[in-house]
Amino acid sequence: MTAQTTSITQLSADDLTAPPLSLWQLAWLRFRRHKLAVFGCVTLVLLLLYSFGGAFVRTEAYANFNDTSRRLEPPSSEHLFGTDSIGRDILARTIYGGQISLFIGFVAVFIETILGILVGALAGYYGGKLDAFLMRIAEALLSIPTILLLLVMAKFFGGKIPEIHIAGRTFSGSVIVIIAIIGATSWMYLARIVRAEFLSLKENEFILAARATGTSNFQIIFYHILPNTFAPIIVSSTLSVANAILAEAYISFLGLGVQPPTATWGNMLESSAKYLDSAPWLWFFPGMLILLTVLSINFIGDGMRDALDPRSRAI
Amino acid sequence: MSDSTPLVEVKDLKKHFPVTRGIILQRKVGIVRAVDGVSFSIQRGETLGMVGESGCGKTTAGRTMLGLYPATSGSVTIDGEDILHARGKDQLAIRRKAQIIFQDPYASLNPRWSVNSIVSEPMRVHGLFASQKERAERAKDLLGLVGLSPHLLNRFPHEFSGGQRQRIGIARALASDPLFIVCDEPISALDVSIQAQVVNLLEKLQDQFGLTYLFVAHDLSMVRHICDRVAVMYLGIIVEVADRNELYEKPLHPYTQALLSAVPVPDPRKERERKRTILTGDVPSPINPPSGCRFHPRCPIAVERCKKETPEWREAAPGHWAACHLANG
Amino acid sequence: MTSLLQVSGLRTRFHTPEGIVHAVNGISFHVNEGETVAVVGESGCGKSVSMMSLLGLIPTPPGEIVSGTAVFRGNDLFKKSEKELEDTRGREIAMIFQDPMTSLNPVLTVERQLIESLRVHLGFTKEQAQTRAVELLEQVGIPDAKRRVKDYPHQFSGGMRQRVMIAMSLSCAPSLLIADEPTTALDVTIQAQIVELVTRIRDSLHTAVIWITHDLGVVAGIADRVIVMYAGFIVEEANVDDLYDSPGHPYTVSLLAALPRVDRRRDQRLKSIPGAPPNMLIEPRGCPFAPRCEFALEKCRQKNPLLTQVGPNHTAACWVNPKTGALR
Numbered sequence: 001m002t003a004q005t006t007s008i009t010q011l012s013a014d015d016l017t018a019p020p021l022s023l024w025q026l027a028w029l030r031f032r033r034h035k036l037a038v039f040g041c042v043t044l045v046l047l048l049l050y051s052f053g054g055a056f057v058r059t060e061a062y063a064n065f066n067d068t069s070r071r072l073e074p075p076s077s078e079h080l081f082g083t084d085s086i087g088r089d090i091l092a093r094t095i096y097g098g099q100i101s102l103f104i105g106f107v108a109v110f111i112e113t114i115l116g117i118l119v120g121a122l123a124g125y126y127g128g129k130l131d132a133f134l135m136r137i138a139e140a141l142l143s144i145p146t147i148l149l150l151l152v153m154a155k156f157f158g159g160k161i162p163e164i165h166i167a168g169r170t171f172s173g174s175v176i177v178i179i180a181i182i183g184a185t186s187w188m189y190l191a192r193i194v195r196a197e198f199l200s201l202k203e204n205e206f207i208l209a210a211r212a213t214g215t216s217n218f219q220i221i222f223y224h225i226l227p228n229t230f231a232p233i234i235v236s237s238t239l240s241v242a243n244a245i246l247a248e249a250y251i252s253f254l255g256l257g258v259q260p261p262t263a264t265w266g267n268m269l270e271s272s273a274k275y276l277d278s279a280p281w282l283w284f285f286p287g288m289l290i291l292l293t294v295l296s297i298n299f300i301g302d303g304m305r306d307a308l309d310p311r312s313r314a315i
Numbered sequence: 316m317s318d319s320t321p322l323v324e325v326k327d328l329k330k331h332f333p334v335t336r337g338i339i340l341q342r343k344v345g346i347v348r349a350v351d352g353v354s355f356s357i358q359r360g361e362t363l364g365m366v367g368e369s370g371c372g373k374t375t376a377g378r379t380m381l382g383l384y385p386a387t388s389g390s391v392t393i394d395g396e397d398i399l400h401a402r403g404k405d406q407l408a409i410r411r412k413a414q415i416i417f418q419d420p421y422a423s424l425n426p427r428w429s430v431n432s433i434v435s436e437p438m439r440v441h442g443l444f445a446s447q448k449e450r451a452e453r454a455k456d457l458l459g460l461v462g463l464s465p466h467l468l469n470r471f472p473h474e475f476s477g478g479q480r481q482r483i484g485i486a487r488a489l490a491s492d493p494l495f496i497v498c499d500e501p502i503s504a505l506d507v508s509i510q511a512q513v514v515n516l517l518e519k520l521q522d523q524f525g526l527t528y529l530f531v532a533h534d535l536s537m538v539r540h541i542c543d544r545v546a547v548m549y550l551g552i553i554v555e556v557a558d559r560n561e562l563y564e565k566p567l568h569p570y571t572q573a574l575l576s577a578v579p580v581p582d583p584r585k586e587r588e589r590k591r592t593i594l595t596g597d598v599p600s601p602i603n604p605p606s607g608c609r610f611h612p613r614c615p616i617a618v619e620r621c622k623k624e625t626p627e628w629r630e631a632a633p634g635h636w637a638a639c640h641l642a643n644g
Numbered sequence: 645m646t647s648l649l650q651v652s653g654l655r656t657r658f659h660t661p662e663g664i665v666h667a668v669n670g671i672s673f674h675v676n677e678g679e680t681v682a683v684v685g686e687s688g689c690g691k692s693v694s695m696m697s698l699l700g701l702i703p704t705p706p707g708e709i710v711s712g713t714a715v716f717r718g719n720d721l722f723k724k725s726e727k728e729l730e731d732t733r734g735r736e737i738a739m740i741f742q743d744p745m746t747s748l749n750p751v752l753t754v755e756r757q758l759i760e761s762l763r764v765h766l767g768f769t770k771e772q773a774q775t776r777a778v779e780l781l782e783q784v785g786i787p788d789a790k791r792r793v794k795d796y797p798h799q800f801s802g803g804m805r806q807r808v809m810i811a812m813s814l815s816c817a818p819s820l821l822i823a824d825e826p827t828t829a830l831d832v833t834i835q836a837q838i839v840e841l842v843t844r845i846r847d848s849l850h851t852a853v854i855w856i857t858h859d860l861g862v863v864a865g866i867a868d869r870v871i872v873m874y875a876g877f878i879v880e881e882a883n884v885d886d887l888y889d890s891p892g893h894p895y896t897v898s899l900l901a902a903l904p905r906v907d908r909r910r911d912q913r914l915k916s917i918p919g920a921p922p923n924m925l926i927e928p929r930g931c932p933f934a935p936r937c938e939f940a941l942e943k944c945r946q947k948n949p950l951l952t953q954v955g956p957n958h959t960a961a962c963w964v965n966p967k968t969g970a971l972r
Contacts, residue, residue, distance in 0.1 A: 204422045204423075205417040205418070205419055205422045205423035206422065206423050206424055206425045208378065208383050208415070208417070209415060209417065209423060209484070209487065209488075210436065211383055212381050212383055212410065212413070212414060212415045213410060213411075213414065213436060213437040213440050213441075213487075213491060214406070214407045214410035214411070214437075214440050214441065215436065215440050216440075219440075224425055224428075227425075227427040227428075228425070228426065228427055230427075368831040368832075368833060368834075369831055476920050478920060479920075506686040506687055506858065506921070507686060507858055507860075507899060507902060507903065508686060508898065508899065508902055508916070508917035508921075508936075509920065510902070511902035511903075511914040511915065511916035511917070512916040512917075512918070514914060514916075515913050515914055515916050518913060533831065533832070535832065535906050536861070536903065536904045536905055536906040537904050539904060539905075539906055539910065540904035540910050540914065541904075559910075560909055563906065563907075573833060574832065574833060575906065576836075577832040577833045577835065577836035578832050578861070578906040579832075579835075579836075579839075579859065579861030579862045579864060579865050580861055580864060580865075580905060580906060580907050581860040581861045581863075581864050581888065581900060581903055581905070582864055582888060582905075582907075583864040583865070583867075583884045583885050583888055584885065585864075585907070586864045586865035587865075589865075591836055591840070593833075593836055593837055593840060594833045594836075594837075595837075596787075597801045597803060597804070597834070598831075
């Protein structure tokens with residue numbers, strides 16, 4: 001067969017029916033209309049700036065410096081957010097605690113996403129016994145209350161991992177443990193979503209066309225089907241970040257999470273438990289930061305759900 | 316190459332789907348005999364039409380013969396090679412020779428891929444050109460060939476209309492220089508004015524490259540127009556095969572007769588005079604097909620024998636085969 | 645003959661984020677008592693939207709009926725209140741759709757759905773309605789109606805479901821039945837059954853029928869009069885014989901030429917219509933078919949032709965006579 005362009009009736013003016021926008025551009029246009037989502041984006045950027053930019057204003061040593069003579073001081077011009085039970089500056093601790101909390105949120109979700117995609121893709125694409133096996137595991141894990149699972153694992157692994165040093169800073173090994181635990185206990189929902197997407201997408205004719213031409217299963221899974229599941233994955237993962245931050249807060253609040261002196265918003269709340277009435281600034285600031293983060297991420301997630309909805313053709 | 320050997324030979328192809336209940340302990344509760352022993356051959360450069368009502372197994376037959384669904388039994392050879400039993404490199408080599416075009420122009424193109432990626436995929440899989448650039452050049456040529464402007468190469472499927480998408484699907488099917496293309500209801504989802512464009516394009520390409528088609532469709536008028544020979548399927552089996560004019564003018568099987576009489580003709584005077592054989596009831600379930608001749612419960616002329624004996628597949632006139640006790644050529 | 649329905653200057657559009665979709669652009673037509681009118685056109689030509697507009701079934705927003713009157717038995721449908729329109733819809737004008745599943749409630753038995761309409765619109769008692777429901781199913785040819793009336797919609801096959809739909813639409817003996825592509829999703833053998841059924845009912849009940857379709861074959865067998873639509877305009881209207889014998893609009897001419905025939909040997913390639921239907925976001929200047937028309941002249945691109953008489957009871961909206969290729 002020779003590849004010659006023969007003159008046959010070209011379509012009149014090649015007029016296309018839709019504007020030349022990629023699916024991502026369309027999604028962005030729709031996302032922008034979602035006011036709460038835009039508000040969430042702005043808030044989240046400010047929170048990231050606060051936690052990571054704040055490090056240029058206050059050093060970590062300052063955050064961990066305790067002046068027992070100035071315990072439980074209310075907010076003042078010197079300590080804007082006040083001081084805690086051993087005289088540390090709460091403003092500086094929320095900055096460094098935020099880094100850890102956000103870090104845990106994002107990395108745990110990264111792990112969750114990888115696990116969820118792998119399990120969901122394999123189960124959905126191959127089906128049959130493999131599917132049954134993987135989904136039974138997921139269901140078994142889902143049927144145990146997450147908080148219980150988190151606590152048992154935190155208790156079991158807690159303190160078994162030594163401190164780690166990254167970029168000249170020292171982290172409690174418990175950070176790694178918490179990330180691993182949150183990642184390992186939250187992938188099931190995503191796996192189910194991905195599996196359902198794969199189940200319906202693999203019946204599509206473009207997959208049959210790829211198989212007819214001899215495309216390998218690996219390529220079909222990762223190049224053909226996976227990109228089409230990005231929308232629900234992104235939405236689910238975004239919302240999971242909020243859940244992971246909350247999960248860290250729960251465990252830390254119960255004293256099983258990240259161990260002091262490494263601060264997180266969660267363990268700051270824990271240490272404020274005894275002073276709920278007498279020193280409300282201890283829990284107010286970290287609590288507000290958790291609330292703002294979780295809310296803004298949820299708004300972004302909602303916005304993305306609408307923006308990435310494949311059924312919606314409108315801009 | 317000798318022209319007497321058919322390019323495509325399908326022998327006793329069967330595709331049964333198990334019907335299962337239960338999630339963990341799956342039990343088989345029945346078998347859908349979607350394709351239940353189908354044999355036919357297609358000559359080089361020929362178009363064989365495959366018609367029948369929905370659920371008769373025509374689409375499953377077309378897909379199973381390319382190995383898209385694992386066949387229950389039977390064999391399919393394309394250009395002398397067995398496509399169903401080959402593995403690895405051999406299978407890839409045969410796949411290059413056989414391609415497929417689908418019905419739904421919206422589901423048959425990956426919405427996340429550009430036209431370039433879609434059309435180049437078969438070339439990439441079969442390692443046809445050295446570089447991506449050469450493949451893109453070839454993809455541009457293919458777009459021209461199917462009547463789309465080459466500068467649309469980097470656009471995405473959602474920007475195209477149904478007819479244009481169908482052209483992209485055809486360009487993809489041509490990309491691996493196939494000998495044989497299964498056209499799986501390629502025009503059913505298109506508007507009347509666009510159907511003719513696509514059909515004419517398929518014919519032009521056939522003339523130009525000597526392609527062989529299996530044209531699966533339910534539109535009997537279009538099948539008469541585009542096909543050289545026509546096979547009629549009912550409940551998983553072929554009940555009649557003949558050259559198109561023979562089949563449309565002298566149908567032997569009562570099912571073919573009923574099917575043809577149901578097709579409306581765009582001519583009001585003729586329509587008023589036409590006598591229709593209106594079949595009663597629906598197509599029975601392929602899970603437990605009727606005994607004897609599968610058509611007997613709906614057949615207007617069935618006799619006692621039809622309920623018991625499976626009619627034999629015989630040549631009633633040269634090249635005209637039918638499976639009916641009462642059909643005499 | 646008196647005209648049952650008289651539509652004038654109907655204009656419907658949709659406000660979408662991409663712009664205004666000009667779905668129906670000022671159409672006028674009438675339907676006589678007991679007559680079958682086919683509305684033919686490709687997807688997006690406005691054939692369904694115009695009929696839905698009449699029945700107040702267009703969601704507003706995004707839809708908007710910009711102008712027009714639709715006089716049905718002396719009353720303008722557009723001036724009726726929601727309540728009155730609902731009553732007309734159930735009792736006097738019935739509609740059946742391509743996918744019967746969308747208009748049947750999947751969680752109620754067919755009997756419940758039939759009875760409801762009978763009791764609301766005709767004030768039947770429960771026992772009367774039950775008897776009538778079985779009669780209706782028998783009338784549309786559902787075997788074993790007594791038993792099947794207790795079944796749910798999903799227990800019927802596609803063709804049988806369409807029959808149930810027809811039975812429901814007939815429950816109040818409407819004077820107008822609007823059928824929106826009722827056979828498009830069905831196989832030819834089932835299509836023939838449904839066409840036969842509707843014809844039989846039309847003749848026995850003297851119901852007028854508007855049959856919306858894209859299939860010129862079905863039209864030939866069922867219609868008395870045909871309306872051809874393109875891009876939201878009526879481009880031709882004629883008695884069925886005249887339309888097929890001497891189509892007056894190039895679009896109709898091309899559509900007929902693009903159809904293969906089951907009853908004829910193939911002689912040549914099909915004549916295809918180049919290009920694609922127009923983008924309805926842009927209000928056309930000139931004739932909407934001009935870009936695809938083989939007869940198009942300069943005038944066609946400038947000014948949109950109005951429907952004009954081209955024969956007895958035969959109108960077409962075209963500057964050119966497709967028989968000669970010259971201006972009319």
